[in-house]
Amino acid sequence: MTDLELRHLAAMAAVADEGSFGRAATRLGYTQSTVSQQIAALERSVGGPVFDRPGGPRPVRITPLGAVVLEHGRELLAKAAALAEAVDRFQAGDGRIDIGTFQSVSTVILPTVVRRLRDEHPGCEIRLSEEEPEAPRIGDLDLLFYDGPLGDDVEHVKLLDDPYLLVARRGAFSEHSVPLDRLDGAPLVAWPSTCDQPRMEEAFVRAGAHPKIVFRTAGNETLLAMVRAGMGSAVLPWLAIHAAGVESDDRLRVHELRPAITPREICLHWRAGRTHSPLAARAIEIAVEVASDLTGEPALEH
Amino acid sequence: MTDLELRHLAAMAAVADEGSFGRAATRLGYTQSTVSQQIAALERSVGGPVFDRPGGPRPVRITPLGAVVLEHGRELLAKAAALAEAVDRFQAGDGRIDIGTFQSVSTVILPTVVRRLRDEHPGCEIRLSEEEPEAPRIGDLDLLFYDGPLGDDVEHVKLLDDPYLLVARRGAFSEHSVPLDRLDGAPLVAWPSTCDQPRMEEAFVRAGAHPKIVFRTAGNETLLAMVRAGMGSAVLPWLAIHAAGVESDDRLRVHELRPAITPREICLHWRAGRTHSPLAARAIEIAVEVASDLTGEPALEH
DNA sequence: CAGGCATCATCATTAAAAGCGATTGTTTAT
């Protein structure tokens, strides 16, 4: 009774529908002989006949036992079909995906990725969570945008180099390209010491520049408001600058730094050794494409 | 994707529970190698890996695809188990049975059969229907009590010979055994010309007796009331007499007829060539037993 | 960093079964 085969139930259902072993066989693409043996096997496993065979050209009739088996069997077959369909949908890219992200990516890269993903897979469910920058935990996320390494059981792909640029009030610096040491002693507003920030500030030190950090906040809009208000300048990654639309702000100007600070790397992470869903795999592809399109934009050239 | 095997799903569920192919194999009574191949087969059929194998002693982890398969797979396995249990219950004698019956059997035989059946199988559902005597259709009944042949696609077993006896007012006939021809011209109340009735009346004619049928009804109580009221006598099968409790009625007396009229045969019928449910099979056995107990009763002796 | 350990994949082998074609046997319809 434990050796139940879906194939046998399918045969039984076909026989019940057709009223004949032979026609059921035709419908299933088997020979009559095979169906006969399938039903025999099923009857062995349930411990009794499921059809009465009247002999001659009269249709077979289900037995009381057969009725019990058939009733449950059809449900079983329906569930099996549902499984197959769910798998097909999954392989076609439907399903759920959890993506972790952070400020600038949320604004610049993700919207495009999400839109393209939804266009390709209207049935998919995309869940985004923007973690606090202090807690870059991959947790149960499928994908996580982040700008640094994340432990050794995490793999990643680099999406783009995000160069640090100087944002100052228009007129504060005359040249487009500003030498690092010009910032020595200059007032700066900056991020807290999370993310890539410490590494950036080390670059100042190495260049002999010691700017005065007069205000720290993680909020980019707040930082830029401070710059506009004349509190000081800001050194921010291009992505954050672009996200805030600084290029089209008449009161501000974006400068390159000389020598350039090693750009932060925007990466897309996932747990190492885990098989991606087709949806996640596609999301990675799209993210790479989108990032590469961004790289081609004028402001990032050179 | 159509070659899904319950065995493989069971293996998958075990692996998911145990976190290891080997332990799953132990639990299922297979070797690790077998489980490995079962999962491989499952993965072939769903078109992708269902587990990530991190290697080393770390537990395997389900993939997104695996999660989809497992979710449906567990339901499938549950349904399969439900089927098995339903079959077991059925084979143990649970289920439903439809029995057709008629007056005297309803009163004398059936109650005992039903009680014993319910005692043996508390979970069973017994549905009785008392057909009009003119319409002895077996229809969708599993079993039908009836006193005559019922067409040639019906089999039966004889439960008992039910002899015809004369019921008269006490004092109407002095002897216990009444010669048939004493009824010539005598007033009789009788059943309508259904059931076995015509055959019985032919027996009178063959014996040269022509009783006057002064009233016909299918209601036994009515008939007996008429006998008590002096309308005439009645020739009824013992079962009907017994059912009405005539033996303990001081105003009436039961006589044998000489020569005896060939008794009617109380039979239990079912459609020919149909496999019985265990419940129906048992019901037949019980009915035979109950009838044979009745035959042993004094009034039927000799 | 080498060796031990736990784990899964693979391979060759054997046993089982699934499926097929041909045939037989049974029952109805002509």
Place this chain on the structure above:
DNA sequence: ATAAACAATCGCTTTTAATGATGATGCCTG
């Protein structure tokens, strides 16, 4: 009496299931 429709059965081939042995991988420990 035949023919037609049907399922069971038999012998056969191919496929699959399960096994035990072996190899590969990646932890953990000393």
